[in-house]
Amino acid sequence: MNAEVASVEERKQNLKGMGTARRRVEDARFVQGKGNYVDDIKLPGMLFGDFVRSPYAHARIKSVNKEAALAVPGVKAVLTADDLKPVNLAWMPTLAGDVQMVLADGKVLFQGQEVAFVVADDRYAASDAAELVEVEYEELPVLVDPFKAMDPDAPVLREDLEGKTEGAHGPRRHHNHIFTWEVGDQDGTERALADAEIVAKEKITYQRVHPCPLETAGCVASMDKVNGHLTLWGTFQAPHAVRTVASLISTIPEHKIRVISPDIGGGFGNKVGVYPGYICSVVASIVLGVPVKWIEDRIENLQSTAFARDYHMTGEISATRDGRITGLKCHVLADHGGFDACADPTKFPAGFFNICTGSYDIPVAHVSVDGVYTNKAPGGVAYRCSFRVTEASYFIERMMDVLARKLEMDPAELRIKNFIKKEQFPYTSALGWEYDSGDYHTAMEKALETVKYKALRDEQKANREAFARGETRSLMGVGVGFFTEIVGAGPIKNCDILGLGMFDSCEIRVHPTGSAIARLGTISQGQGHATTFAQILASEIGIPADQITVEEGDTDTAPYGLGTYGSRSTPVAGAATAMAGRKIKAKAQMIAAWLLEVHDDDVEFDVDRFVVKGAPERFKTMAEVAFAAYNNVPPGLEPGLEAVSYYDPPNMTYPFGAYVCVVDIDVDTGVTDIRRFYALDDCGTRINPMIIEGQVHGGLTEALAIAMGQEISYDEMGNVKGASLMDFFLPTAVETPVWETDFTVTPSPHHPIGAKGVGESPNVGGVSAFSNAVNDAFAHLGLTHTQMPHDHWRVWKTAERLGITA
């Protein structure tokens, strides 16, 4: 294109900057199967590790005999807790202030717990030998039900904590108690409930599920004994934090550790934490002096690696008879499993659950959360959501429907009546968050209009009458959901992980010929960072996105950052990108003015160039300025064109959305058919509409999975039921309905480009919309709430309980 004659519009298009549905640059390699994942890494002499895992949920380990395993040809080592003790690694710190066994130390606390680590020449030998490690167990009473965890006679799970009355988050009042976390005005809330005209109460369980990324967790550890450098490739959503943690617990100096996250096949919170496999691989590599690879299989991943949710919530919501909410109370019993390995910011043991007042102007509220130990796998990670935000959103959105039934009011109308109004932003919620911006009424109205809500309700009425007359065995449900998320953790003043402030970063280098590389502290796991961050920069500095390489995940080259989860990349690293871009632009302006022989203030930025004010024919393109940066800069200015920004966000961002789900239920079989799903998302400024749409599709599909089928359940012996993809519901294209997406745009006032983050919204908002639809189908028969997942048999049981099955 000729830079002289191109119109402003053409020049803008050429940049493929913000707002462009630019094709994902990552896809060329992914769709050809040319991604480079951890398991693709092959190093000379590399060995393979495999775990011996506990078949019991709670047992004492009497002895471990490695002899037969060590005799298998190709086996190099078998590690147990006793081998890790001399290097102080039998236990490791968790992100939640607890400690966790790396390898079983004296006892096991959940089925699938790591007991020994076998290292061998290949996976086959490792796997054969793992079968031959003889572990003698003595079974102990098993605690599965979290409601019994704090019974006086409940078995003692954590003997290591015996007598410890102070935990990481305050006093412990029972041997299986982890913490109690309280927010809000308890007395005020109790008063509001006592004085209310209407109070609705419900027990709402968000079942234990699992993020189940397509790629399981794994790593390759390579210790170079000559120079003392450790390189660790792994499925890490936070490579820099992993480096720091690795240094702290291994005592290898941080500059001698290089952590690399290569392509990651989905994370969804599953790959934030530190797992025994990483530590064992590192120790094995140090001991054996060769690289060691560990890749878990699907069953191991589902059984042991970071579950999500498992929140048992009791809610009370009060209102006036005409539907004005006056108060909200919630108690949560949180099942954390055998170790508290939640990945939350330090000060938030229940994450941001106190966003549970949702999108509503609720005058007073109180939340208390009790975390308890049980004989289940550790985790409690944020599965495609900001910390515990999905739980909060599910809670309030179910409570709104429960209240609507009690008021005999339409659930959409109740929501509209209680929305925080546009002019109330910035809005401080009863539980202490400052919502940055929102326009809920507009979003909801657009949603209801698009789906023809009134017509749907009329159709439902006719369906119910036909059902009553025996003309159909199908019931129609309409689920309305409205959510407000809190993402982009976060301001250092209240957000850190292990003392590391949750800022993020971007470093930009503009090359002499006018192309550039940007490196960030985040790491894409499918979000398309290489595409979107280049677009932010393109708009900021006027270099076409196609000429900007985005690189993440190598701690030796990328600036420090806290990684990618909780929809924080765009709010935090995206902001850092814009800010670093602005530093580049400021310097470029000085160079341009110098070249044009005018004062700095007499040039202005125009898409991809600096023009002399009032004389647009006099300009220097960004490419020209870039070249000049390397040979002709104004006196006193350093050469080069680089910038780095570490961005500490002033606030979180608060994306929101309105979802409507229409379901048809076959009451004879419990089979549900999602006839329609409409999702309106407001994520502020939209960087790439195509990527937003893709993120919404993926997030809704996971929401569908959670609402309609996903569950990690245990029998009374603590055996994990159905930890394979035969049982654990991962929808295929066949089960996935057509998604209708829509949007409004309410920029974040404090974010440099007004963007809020979107990757997790559909999961946060979707689950309750599906669940509300299923509940709604039976509402006329008196149902207020039925637990997820809404799989066939549970839906049928609901119908049976309501007396409408054959």
Added chain:
Amino acid sequence: MIPGSFEYHRPESVDGAIALLNEHGDEARLLAGGHSLIPMMKLRMAVPSHIVDLQAIDSLHGISEDGGELVIGALTTQHEVLISDLLARKCPIIPEAAALIADPQVRYCGTIGGNVANGDPGNDMPAIMQALGARFRAVGPNGSRDIAARDYYEAAYFTELEENEVLTQIRIPTPAAGHGAAYEKQKRKIGDYATAAAAVILTVESGRCTSASIALTNVASTPLYAEAAAGALVGTDLGADAVDTAVRLAEEITEPTSDGRGPADFRTHVAGIMVRRAIARAQKNAG
């Protein structure tokens, strides 16, 4: 997810396969499409030390009609069954059921012989074969014999087939022209085995049911041939009473386990619903 080690054999004739089975006894397993056996080996629920792969035996492939019988070679894949013109015309319930098995990738490899031979109560073809009155041809060291599908299944993974026999063919009496058939399967998702499923085959003459057979999938440790339920339909006009009776009799013989698909009572209930719906659709398809 890593199988134990084994030796791999690839005979080119049925006799060669039988010889290998004789030699290695219960240490050997036949391999057809591998889509039941290999997952079991990866879980180390099966640890055969000799694998006898049948793929190179040409005579085991193909679908034909042979004097009143449809003959399907054991190694015919589920995909080949699904796209067979002959079956679509003469015995459409087989392609209909094949389409409900797993997904295309499984069907490209999985064979009909492996599906019926295996004895997995979750497999769909066994009930279809019972409903159709099929026989399985078994060839062993002492020659060949036919085993009725209705007699073949003893318990989960236990069948009439001897350790040293190969199942070579499925032989199905060609169903009467104008018969009506339907297979109703409820499952949680693509790739899932049935919560419960029912195969129904009917002939109807001037509104009267003249013959009927019903078989059920995955509601007991074997497929269930629901003889009494089918009997309740014969001679009736398939009215509500007859259908109710058939459904009740079918439900009565189920003995499902409780699993991720639901508790036993639900699966029995679904079996009844599947029978009811399969009868209705088979009736519609008849004529």
